[in-house]
Amino acid sequence: MNDEYEDDMDQEPVPSGELCLQTLAMPADTNPNGDIFGGWLMSQMDLAGSIKAAAIANGRITTVAAGSMAFLRPVPVGATISCYAEILEIGRSSVRILVDVWLYSAETGERYKVTEGTFVYVAIDNNGRTRSMQKK
Numbered sequence: 001m002n003d004e005y006e007d008d009m010d011q012e013p014v015p016s017g018e019l020c021l022q023t024l025a026m027p028a029d030t031n032p033n034g035d036i037f038g039g040w041l042m043s044q045m046d047l048a049g050s051i052k053a054a055a056i057a058n059g060r061i062t063t064v065a066a067g068s069m070a071f072l073r074p075v076p077v078g079a080t081i082s083c084y085a086e087i088l089e090i091g092r093s094s095v096r097i098l099v100d101v102w103l104y105s106a107e108t109g110e111r112y113k114v115t116e117g118t119f120v121y122v123a124i125d126n127n128g129r130t131r132s133m134q135k136k
Contacts, residue, residue, distance in 0.1 A: 013113060015082070015084040015100045015102050015113075016084060016086045016098060016100050017052075017084040017085045017086030017087075017098065017099075017100060018052070018084060018085055018086070019082055019083075019084055020048040020049070020051045020052050020083055020084065020085045020099075021044060021047055021048035021051065021082070021083040022080060022081070022082045022083070023044060023080070023081055024078070024079075024080055024081075025075050025076065025077055025078060025079045025080075025081060026077065027077050029077075030077060033074075034077070035074035035075060035076060035077075036074070036075035036076070036077065036079075038071055041071075041075060041081070041101065041114070041115065042066065042069065042117070044081065044083055044101070045066075045069075045083055045099040045101060045115075045117055045119065046063055046066065046099075046119060047083075048083030048084070048085050048099050049063075049083075049085050049097040049099045049119040049121065050063065050119075050121060051085070052085040052087065052095075052097055053095050053097060053119075053121035054121075056087065056090065056095050056133065057095065057121070057123035057133050058123075058133070058134075059123065060123070060124050060125070060126070061095075061121040061122060061123055061124065062121065062122055062124050062128075063119060063120070063121055064094070064120050064121065064122050065119065065120040066117060066118070066119050066120075067117050067118035067119070067120075068117070069115050069116065069117040070115060071114065071115050072112075072113060072114055072115060073103070073112065073114055075103055075114055076105070078105075078106070078107070079103045079104065079105050080103070080104045080105075080106070081101055081102070081103050081104075081114065082101070082102045082103075082104065083099055083100070083101050084099065084100040084101075084102065085097050085098070085099050086098045086099075086100070088118065090133065091133075092132055092133065093122055093123050093130045093131060093132055093133060094120055094121065094122045094123070094133075095120070095121050095133070096118055096119070096120050097118065097119050097120075097121065098116060098117075098118050099116060099117055099118075099119060100113060100115075100116045101113070101114045101115045101116065102114065
């Protein structure tokens with residue numbers, strides 16, 4: 001077996017992109033099973049992506065699409081979630097961003113990936129019309 005491949009297999013997975021948002025999962029955000037509601041998690045991902053998109057667009061943006069997501073593990077109350085954003089593609093007026101969500105449990109010291117998704121944002125002017133990313 002290739003030594004480089006073995007080294008990759010021994011490494012722990014790491015988040016992609018830049019840390020854009022970190023928050024604490026609270027009891028008010030739970031589903032009937034007591035885990036964090038997926039919709040809340042998706043809204044945190046959208047916020048993280050929009051922080052990155054607004055910086056790239058030099059101004060106002062709006063979310064126009066969210067790609068498929070798979071929730072790999074439930075998120076318990078009290079966990080710290082971290083959203084990492086990575087630019088996948090920049091167009092004339094839009095940007096596509098991958099958002100990874102990682103969980104850290106202070107109780108167990110465990111850190112693992114919870115989900116990922118792609119989000120598309122479009123730069124808009126003060127009237128809500130699409131604009132070029134280059135202008136403010």
